[in-house]
Amino acid sequence: xxxxxxxxxxxxxxxxxxxxxxxxxxxxxxxxxxxxxxxxxxxxxxxxxxxxxxxxxxxxxxxxxxxxxxxxxxxxxxxxxxxxxxxxxxxxxxxxxxxxxxxxxxxxxxxxxxxxxxxxxxxxxxxxxx
Numbered sequence: 416x417x418x419x420x421x422x423x424x425x426x427x428x429x430x431x432x433x434x435x436x437x438x439x440x441x442x443x444x445x446x447x448x449x450x451x452x453x454x455x456x457x458x459x460x461x462x463x464x465x466x467x468x469x470x471x472x473x474x475x476x477x478x479x480x481x482x483x484x485x486x487x488x489x490x491x492x493x494x495x496x497x498x499x500x501x502x503x504x505x506x507x508x509x510x511x512x513x514x515x516x517x518x519x520x521x522x523x524x525x526x527x528x529x530x531x532x533x534x535x536x537x538x539x540x541x542x543x544x545x
């Protein structure tokens with residue numbers, strides 16, 4: 416998926432792969448709404464051996480990325496309501512945004528950890544075929 420982005424951080428984020436080699440998977444589950452494996456990730460890449468958690472508590476910083484993603488979701492929901500239902504009251508906006516954020520929480524969590532890891536890791540093409 417999104418092969419044209421290979422070598423970019425977006426490729427790693429949207430394909431759930433190691434930011435170092437873009438081959439090994441990060442999360443054990445196949446998608447964000449797999450509640451059997453929710454939030455469980457591998458300790459290291461199966462291809463290049465890159466250790467995902469650089470230090471204990473490393474992913475606490477992902478809360479900053481989660482906040483930014485939640486704001487983006489909130490703005491997108493508000494704009495959609497404004498375009499589709501221009502005469503809506505503020506209560507409709509508030510309820511829609513709160514429900515939307517609750518429903519999108521697994522996706523926000525999934526993306527925030529991948530975004531946070533990609534901020535501190537760069538792609539190395541030579542590690543792709545280990």
